[in-house]
Amino acid sequence: MRLEFLGGAGEVGRSAVLVNDSLLLDYGVLTGNPPQYPVGSVDPDAIVVSHAHLDHAGAVPALLSGDARPPIHWTPPTAELARLLARDTLKLHGGTYDCPFTETDLQRVTQVSEHHGYGDPFEAAGHEVTFYDAGHIPGSAHVLVDDGETRLLYTGDFHTDDQRLVSGTTARPDADVVVCESTYSDVEHEDRDVLERQFVESVETTLWEGGTVVVPAFAIGRTQEMLLVCEAYDIPCYVDGMGKRVTELLRAYPEFVRDPDALQRAKSHARYVTGRNGQRKRITDQRAAIVTTSGMLSGGPAMTYVPEISANPTNKIALTGYQVEGTPGRELLETGSAEFDGRVTPVSAQVESYDFSAHADRDGLYEFLESYRDAEIAVVHGDRCEAFASKLRERGYEATAPAVGDIYDT
Known part of the structure; x- marks a missing residue:
């Protein structure tokens, strides 16, 4: 061969x-x-x-x-x-x-x-x-x-x-x-149950303090995983970007997911963002998690949310997966700033990384x-x-x- x-x-x-x-x-x-x-x-x-x-x-x-x-x-x-x-x-x-x-x-x-x-x-x-x-x-x-x-x-x-x-x-x-x-x-992944609890405690702390958490996530797989976590722990959340369409699509293939009923509950728990009439900017003032593409901050609605919340140190950006070298997500992790719409933006919001790896x-x-x-x-x-x-x-x-x-x- x-x-x-x-x-x-x-x-x-x-x-x-x-x-x-x-x-x-x-x-x-x-x-x-x-x-x-x-x-x-x-x-x-x-x-x-x-x-x-x-x-x-x-x-x-x-x-x-x-x-x-x-x-x-x-x-x-x-x-x-x-x-x-x-x-x-x-x-x-x-x-x-x-x-x-x-x-x-x-x-x-x-x-x-x-x-x-x-x-x-x-x-x-x-x-x-x-x-x-x-x-x-x-x-x-x-x-x-x-x-x-x-x-x-x-x-x-x-x-x-x-x-x-x-x-x-x-x-x-x-x-x-x-x-x-x-x-x-x-790399040795942390136990998934422990990782989930750390993520949930961090998000809940930020929401209790009056902040917003942006959760960049890949549209396929990671968005649905994070919605399932949010539903399981009753975290108020929005979902935006292509992950919305992917979630709908996967409901048509129940034999390819672990628990179709749980996925349906997660979909119902999340509030879908339409992006009309300045909705995204209004959402950044809500005490909620915003699960949105792209997972590496290289496009999608995240390009609106992250700059909008970046100046407030109470807010949080919770990265959920691998950040390829050269992407804004990797840059943000390494330098505390990232380029959005051609401008380098310093980020005062807290930046955390969670290994929800697939x-x-x-x-x-x-x-x-x-x-x-x-x-x-x-x-x-x-x-x-x-x-x-x-x-x-x-x-x-x-x-x-x-x-x-x-x-x-x-």
């Missing part, structure tokens, strides 16, 4: 792996200014998408800009969520370098989409492919690829612990080669890979891939950390 790493190797973003010059696994974007896309020119016979986040699916429509019409294989929620994000990208950046596809390309995605559930093998570019629940976000999948000689497990992003929205992965299909994500390979941590990665001691391991999707590969080698694994552009023959 021949593997070509077109992106996502030694970095978090633009994931893309070409298998046997014909089957493409993911085709994402590396968020930044400017954004980066997978390297090289690729013309696959079929595309398989592990899940809908931009770093794995954000550039998929661009693959349909030429004459070829390769089928795109994904789970039903992944297909719908990826199209939703692509539509938003087109709306915000269409016709610029920040958007590598056109409206026509996006329309073609629907024409070539093929949907599959977990555990049901299907054929793609001459390979047998099977999806397994990855426990990352609704619809996320481990991808098992069998070319008749080698079995490849592409983990995609995964979590081994339960979240409120989805259960952790329990799938461990047999594989000869594992391409494994490593986002949190040197990824396996170091122990979760080791636990998962314990089932693959006899397999070749390629470590990707992380800032410290080589360091983690070295740790695996010390434990007796055959592990490497490819670079973008590398080709492996296994």
Whole structure:
């Protein structure tokens, strides 16, 4: 089996792996200014998408800009969520370098989409492919690829612990080669119950003091997770941005969430923001949590809320996930200020970071890979891939950390 790493190797973003010059696994974007896309020119016979986040699916429509019409294989929620994000990208950046596809390309995605559930093998570019629940976000999948000689497990992003929205992965299909994500390979996540209590106590303290808490969150997965937490602890909250539409969409796929009834309660508990008639500025005076995109402060309604509350030290910004280097969220964490609408804004409001991660941590990665001691391991999707590969080698694994552009023959 021949593997070509077109992106996502030694970095978090633009994931893309070409298998046997014909089957493409993911085709994402590396968020930044400017954004980066997978390297090289690729013309696959079929595309398989592990899940809908931009770093794995954000550039998929661009693959349909030429004459070829390769089928795109994904789970039903992944297909719908990826199209939703692509539509938003087109709306915000269409016709610029920040958007590598056109409206026509996006329309073609629907024409070539093929949907599959977990555990049901299907054929793609001459390979047998099977999806397994990855426990990352609704619809996320481990991808098992069998070319008749080698079995490849592409983990995609995964979590081994339960979240409120989805259960952790329990799938461990047999594989000869594992391409494994490593986002949190040197981090030990705090116990989720402890983390939730810390978050809730912090938010409740701010609200009691008369402040407002802005909770930047990724539209897919994290927004719903935070709404579930707010409902469980009866925290008054608003929800804004694309996360509103994603929450509605996920209600149509109850089999892909852990507790559909809890998600419905969380939706009913939150107050939806329309954004009309100056509503957002009025909300910043409310004693409530505002769950809003974007999770890294790189766009969305957060660009209104954060500057609006930034001058008051009673207020709080509670970041809930990974902040990629070069994003305003990362800048805010490191410097106490960030650029909004072209201006650097000092932030007097409190800034806190909570690791509501949807990824396996170091122990979760080791636990998962314990089932693959006899397999070749390629470590990707992380800032410290080589360091983690070295740790695996010390434990007796055959592990490497490819670079973008590398080709492996296994």
